[in-house]
Amino acid sequence: MRPQEAFIKETTNKIADRDFRQKVSVLLDGNEKKRQQALSDFSNIELARQRAAYIKWKVTENLDKYLVDFEAAIIRKGGKVIWAFDGANALAEIDQIILKNKALKIVKSRSSLCDEIGLNAHLKAKGQTIVETDLGDYIMTSLNEKAFHPILPAIHKTLPEINKLLNRQIKSSLEADENELVSDVRAELRNKFFEADIGITGANFLIADAGLVAITENDGNARLSFAFAKTHIVLASIDKLLPTINELDLFFALLASHSTGQQLTSYNTITGPRNKEDVDSPTDFIVILLDNGRSNILATQDQRQALSCIKCGACSNVCPIFKNSGGAPSYQSYGSGPIGQVYGPMQQGLEEYKYLSYASTICGKCSDVCPVKIDIHNNLLRNRHDSVQQGFEKTGEKLAWYTWKKFMMNRKNLNRPASIKNFTFRQLYKDEWGTQREFPKIAEKSFNQLWREQLLSSEKKGNR
Numbered sequence: 001m002r003p004q005e006a007f008i009k010e011t012t013n014k015i016a017d018r019d020f021r022q023k024v025s026v027l028l029d030g031n032e033k034k035r036q037q038a039l040s041d042f043s044n045i046e047l048a049r050q051r052a053a054y055i056k057w058k059v060t061e062n063l064d065k066y067l068v069d070f071e072a073a074i075i076r077k078g079g080k081v082i083w084a085f086d087g088a089n090a091l092a093e094i095d096q097i098i099l100k101n102k103a104l105k106i107v108k109s110r111s112s113l114c115d116e117i118g119l120n121a122h123l124k125a126k127g128q129t130i131v132e133t134d135l136g137d138y139i140m141t142s143l144n145e146k147a148f149h150p151i152l153p154a155i156h157k158t159l160p161e162i163n164k165l166l167n168r169q170i171k172s173s174l175e176a177d178e179n180e181l182v183s184d185v186r187a188e189l190r191n192k193f194f195e196a197d198i199g200i201t202g203a204n205f206l207i208a209d210a211g212l213v214a215i216t217e218n219d220g221n222a223r224l225s226f227a228f229a230k231t232h233i234v235l236a237s238i239d240k241l242l243p244t245i246n247e248l249d250l251f252f253a254l255l256a257s258h259s260t261g262q263q264l265t266s267y268n269t270i271t272g273p274r275n276k277e278d279v280d281s282p283t284d285f286i287v288i289l290l291d292n293g294r295s296n297i298l299a300t301q302d303q304r305q306a307l308s309c310i311k312c313g314a315c316s317n318v319c320p321i322f323k324n325s326g327g328a329p330s331y332q333s334y335g336s337g338p339i340g341q342v343y344g345p346m347q348q349g350l351e352e353y354k355y356l357s358y359a360s361t362i363c364g365k366c367s368d369v370c371p372v373k374i375d376i377h378n379n380l381l382r383n384r385h386d387s388v389q390q391g392f393e394k395t396g397e398k399l400a401w402y403t404w405k406k407f408m409m410n411r412k413n414l415n416r417p418a419s420i421k422n423f424t425f426r427q428l429y430k431d432e433w434g435t436q437r438e439f440p441k442i443a444e445k446s447f448n449q450l451w452r453e454q455l456l457s458s459e460k461k462g463n464r
């Protein structure tokens, strides 16, 4: 099944499930409320957003320089940087590292890139076990389901559902409350951290001049994932760079407030290759820099600002499509939510994934909440424009527009009653636009008719 067909099938099922949609809406609205409350911690949030947007714009416009600076700094400090053109490249490099280290035990923390390249499935197919240490991901992986939300993977699962799963999985009590469940999972995972040969993490930010990796989290599992391992692999995309460590105070605060409504997340780690005087950090520090279609985004003139995204998830919380369509798994692409809909078609191919940019009401709420001021909804329109320019529109729709234009360029048709014009319009587009869509209403009278009426009435007034 093609991605668009799967997307329509999934979303049609989810839209019919009113209870599920209501539950998800309440949860995401709650998250959005927390974001709004957290904004009061900034003395001038608008200025903070402008500064952040400017810094990310500067990085994107000079990405080649910052990437090379970052690589040079990591090498200078004794670490290694691997450039991965795509997911297959990254997986092959990880295989090599595992082989070279004869690694048997691998732990990982939350990273959307691991999902993007299909790391878990790849290692499983090779008979290698990898332990998921983020609680939300641990739940979703155990259920063999995809993360629902970019930041809160298991937000839609109820306590009884999780109780049942963890009772099966780690024998926790069926009556356990949330705190007890967290303790049980922590106890289960603790030894895995101690025994790990390799720890794999993502990165929230890469510091170009100093060759550092910044990771922000609430559970402490990312930090533990590499604390005892001999090798630390950081899987990061090429758009994670910040020029210097000085920018972190702004970006840590923006990310925390916009993702979970906190002033600052509980654990903020800045790490890098092991110093000579260090006694207990990983001996091998390897950063895999993944492109995987991001250069295509960089090559565009306008949509490249999407590379500024700091993955806070705020745009998903306010998006009516995300709320009602069954979350991230429905999208059938690497990313989800409004920014995933901008990214997806450019990253994975406009022809096959253009449907993502069309699945939007263009209400603009996503752009309003974005901490780095990405013009998300207009970028969706730009994707649509590119899709038309490149001739990817369906023949049926092109034909419908052609016929409609011919019909309306005839004066007799133009002056026909609105009911006839509305009927014709619906007939022409019903196959392409589907049965659920509300069609625009054609004006009751044409301009020509209104003009004549006005002329007639002024003539009458003049004659009186």
Ligand code: SF4
Binding pocket: 258, 308, 309, 310, 311, 312, 313, 314, 315, 316, 339, 366, 369, 370, 371, 372, 373, 374, 376
């Ligand atoms: S586009 Fe903006 S709001 Fe959406 S996840 Fe990225 S940074 Fe957050």
